[in-house]
Amino acid sequence: MALPPISPGSTPQFRLTPSPAGVSTSIENIGWAVETTDPNAFDLTMTSDADDPTGMTATLFVPADINVGATIIFWTVYRNPNGTEVTGGPWSYPVESSG
DSSP states (O other): OOOOOOOTTOOOEEEOOOSSTTOOOOGGGEEEEEEESOTTOTTOEEEEOTTOTTSOEEEEEOOTTOOTTOEEEEEEEEEOTTSOEEEEEEEEEEOOOOO
16 A cells, blocks of 8 residues: 655645444544644644534645654544444654655
């Protein structure tokens, strides 16, 4: 699977695939979290895409001033209808030069 590059100023999208196949999910029940090893990247965020009601697609907003070589780590927590929580990740990616 090819992963989208993460570079300063980029907005890569990620999509989760629930298991088992066919499990119903909802954007109201999912949350995304993100952090970086760059102590100056304060505006790094990740949010579910509003046009995907399943909540399984999210966009990572990488600040333009993040340091190349920093690591971005993100994960998700999903609350099932029965109240149990499932964690996905964490996934780690290096910030690469865009050129």
